Amino acid sequence: MSREKERRKEIKKNFTVGVVFFFFLLIGFNLLFSNTTIATNNYMHLLQLQESFEQGSFTGTNFLPGSGSITNDPAKVINGSYSAYLSTPSTQDWGEFAYTDPNKLHFEKNTTYAVTFSYKSLEEPSGANNGFFYFLARSSDYDVTADTGWTTWTDQAGKVGTKTVTFTTGNKDNYILIWGIHNGGALSLDDIYIRKISESFEQGSFAGTNFLAGSGSITNDPAKVVNGSYSAYLSTPPTQDWGEFAHTDPNKLHFEKNTTYAVTFSYKSLEEPSGANNGFFYFLARSSDYDVTADTGWTTWTDPAGKVGTKTVTFTTGNKDNYILIWGIHNGGALSLDDIYIRKISESFEQGSFAGTNFLAGSGSITNDPTKVINGSYSAYLSTPPTLDWGEFAYTDPNKLHFEKNTTYAVTFSYKSLEEPSGANNGFFYFLARSSDYDVTADTGWTTWTDPAGKVGTKTVTFTTGNKDNYFLIWGIHNGGALSLDDIRIKKNDFQYDQNGRLIKQILPNAKNIRYHYDLNGNLIRTEISTNN
Structure with a gap:
């Protein structure tokens, strides 16, 4: 596999009409930013901001320089032609070189965001001097007691890495993001992604979200709010069989065919539906062509008034072009909703391309050949000759998926053997996790197998990362064969x-x-x- 190392480095860069209660949800959140789709850490969302500093200046970006600058020095640049850069002496306790501009970027109250960035250590802060690089989110009124997302790290000079920090804002009108150096060192920053990954309704209105209001409303009544200052709310009488909250525009939110998602939401029961009246709260996913036979994720519950809870519903879409999510009240009751997360938890390649996924193609391709597809309309596919010792056709993208140090993960995937590797030639299919610095001594989760042509199966590999900043996953074929992959799930051990x-x-x-x-x-x-x- 060592001869593949250089090649791998190149790969780096929705009951019937009149009775449905739609609370079609979310994910892309149109703030002030772009509408480009990105999937990182398996949360569904629209990309809020991407900044790579390729204008060569902070001017025209959503960032303020502080003490930093934009450099085109190849020794300092991480990706592209430019990166943000700061060097501070050991006598300077706090050097801050990049901030988000609060006049351009608005972070809502009591809302969860994820920030991913690439960095390059150019001078390691001194441990003896308690030096470190740092990131945090601070309220725009500079109330340090409301700081969140505080993250520190050090790395030896020359080390390039990626970090993702997920944080929840407090009850403040806005926040700014800060990168800096404590007690000396030098650091470059690049490829900053800022994403909103929960809907908490803290704008106080459906306006500015992806919701179109139905019979529901946004409330700031403390007796009805679940978290923060606002929640979505609906009350219906027992004479109303199905109530309508609100719905999203399915042109903005796309659920792929034959793909597994998880939806987590907080709720507060304000009036318990009557069991004698067959009342209940409910959730489901329905195809956007309203084909009820394709409904999935159907979940019902009741709770006494005042009960606050959280639910996670996992469902798999069918062979439909899109789905909508529905929350409802049947035969009367009152409910508030808040803090909604929607996550894509399997990759089924139903976009028909590696583009827009968390995977890189290697030598593989996406096929819609029915003889090769495992589930749905598409699968990843690779065929290699017996003369090719290591053929690798799918990798996780380390710039999108981050595997923590010394942490246990389980990877489940479906496969179809299309040409069995030759045992006489020591051929096999394989999977492993490799550190993003390509240290083969830190490989983990190494798994090999063979199967006769036509065999369809599922494998789950559990592995623990080492003391490395990131890992990526590899699927491949040794000494020839043909294989399709589909329905990949990556899960961090809950304990x-x-x-x-x-x-x-x-x-x-x-x-x-x-x-x-x-x-x-x-x-x-x-x-x-x-x-x-």
């Missing part, structure tokens, strides 16, 4: 343990986690709830 077997982190479905802290004797001393990074 993470330290080397002593102690639970150190529990991952929750709403972009939150619980961290557990122990004293030197192994006694649990503190727990904290934070936002997933």
Whole structure:
């Protein structure tokens, strides 16, 4: 596989009419930014901002320079022709070289965002001097008690990496993002993506969201609000069989065919539907052509008034061009909704291209040949001759998917053997996870298999990353054969343990986690709830 190393480096760059309650949801959030689709960390959203500084100046961007500058020095540039750059002496405690401009970028209250950026360490901050690089989100009134997303790191000179920080704003009118250096060092920044990944209705209106209001409303009544200052709300009488909240424009939100999604939302029951009247709250996904036979994800529940809860519904779309999400109340009740996350949790290649996915093609392609497709209309495919020792046709993109250090993941995928590798030639199909610095000694999850032509199967590989900043996943063929791939799911273990077997982190479905802290004797001393990074 070593001879493939240089080649891999090149790959780097929706019941019937009149009775339906639609609360078609979300994800792309049109702030002040672009409408380009991106899928990162498996959350569905529209890209809010992408900045690569290729204008050669902070002018015309959504950023302010602070003490930093834009450089075209090849030794300092990360990607393209320009990067943002700052060098500070060890005598300077806080050097801040890039900020988002609060007059151009608005971060809503009590809302979750993810920021991904590339960096290059050019001079490592001194550990002896408590030096480090840092990122945080600070309220635009500079209230440090409201800081969120605080992240620090150091790296040796020359190290290039990518970080994704997920944070939730507080009850402030706006925030700014800050990158800086503490106690000296030098750093370049590039390829900054800023994304809103939850809808919390904190604009106080459906305007500016992807919602078209039905019978529902946005409320700021503290007795009705779930979190923050606003929630979506609907109350219907027992004589109304199906109530309508609001709906999104399906031209803005696309659910791919034959693909698995998870929807997490917070709710507050304000009037319990009557069981005697067969009342309930409900959720489902319906095809945008309103074919009820294709409904999926149907979920119903009731709760006493005052109950606050969270639900996660996982569903797989059918062979339809698009779906809409529906929340409703049947036969009366009252409900508030908030903090809605929609995540694509499988890659089924139903866009018909690697473009727009979290995967890179390698030598592979996307096929719609029915003899090669596993599920749906498309699958990834590769055929290699016996003379090609390592043929790699699909990788995760390390600029879009980040695997944390010393963390356990499970990868599940469907495959179809189309030409069995020759055992006499030591041929096989394979999967592994490799560190993004291509250190083969840190490879993990190595899995090989062969199957006769026509065999369809599913594999789940569980692996733990090493002490590396990022990993990428590889699928390939050794010494010839042909294989199709589909329905890839990547899941971080919900429970993470330290080397002593102690639970150190529990991952929750709403972009939150619980961290557990122990004293030197192994006694649990503190727990904290934070936002997933």
